[in-house]
Amino acid sequence: MWPAGLNGDGTPLVCTVCGGWANALGQRMSVCKICAEPHSDEHDTEHEPTDALDQPEVTTRVRSIVENGLQLVASDVLTRYLRQVHERIDAGPAPRMLFVDAGDPLLASLPGESLLIGLGTLAALEDEAQLAFLLAREVALTRAGWPARRFATAATQRDSWWQRWRDGEEAPLRRALCLSLRLGFGPAAESAADRDALRALVRADYDPGAAARSLRRLERASLAGRGARFLLAVERAAWLDEAATAVSRPMETNLNREVYRRVVGGFAVFARAV
Secondary structure, eight states: OOOTTOOTTTOOEEOTTTOOEEOTTSOEEEEOTTTOOEEETTSOOOOOOOOOSOOHHHHHHHHHHHHHHSOEEOOHHHHHHHHHHHHHHOSSOOOEEEEEOOSSOOEEEETTTEEEEEHHHHHHOOSHHHHHHHHHHHHHHHHTTHHHHHHHHHHHOOOOHHHHHHHOTTHHHHHHHHHHHHTTTHHHHHHHHHHHHHHHHHHTTBOTTHHHHHHHHHHHHSOTTSOOTTOOOHHHHHHHHHHHHHHOOTTTOBOOHHHHHHHHGGGTTTTTOO
16 A cells, blocks of 8 residues: 555555555565664664754744645634543643644644644544544654654755755655654554553543544545555454453443534534434
């Protein structure tokens, strides 16, 4: 599966069976733990670690790319609601919510404590518990340092003069954004985020079964070839189902379906609901 928006320049293909990454030659690829960039398994990844991404200049550059390349939607209602859900699953400060008018289920953490979320993501979900799981996954990935390393690497990448002339100075940052939205950080990182997010659901008394349901709904909502971040490999899906069953407490958990539909439904994303 070839994610839209990425060129045939070595960017990973995604196996729809196992959820793993491969290059155009069919060689297995994985995300480097140092720079968060995809490499072939035989690639030498002995390089210097990148600095933590806390530079205001890089944050400003990424925000400019988002504002100029995507159609953002301002909503105080959605912002307040998502911040309230975030407070339930994590004690840390809530990120700045950037809503994108896009039908695709887009979701990615950005530098500068921002979260990019497409309205199509909200339309695909059924209840607050599913939303809480997705937010908890972003918290887990951010704390593990994956977004910071990827954007730090992109910000310091130096392309040839030909690439800079052809694609522009910000091409590496745009590629990092596209990778994060379309592919995420590979099976290992995404599965680890699943485990951390499931624990967060249980702590917040949400229905743990919402974890697998949310990813399945996003998988079905993704257009063919438009990305694979939420593609559920067989082992990942089975683990989520078994773990949710093991920790399920039906009498004590909640979904908050009606609250979710009242808030998100104001944006006509449930127009086809019966």
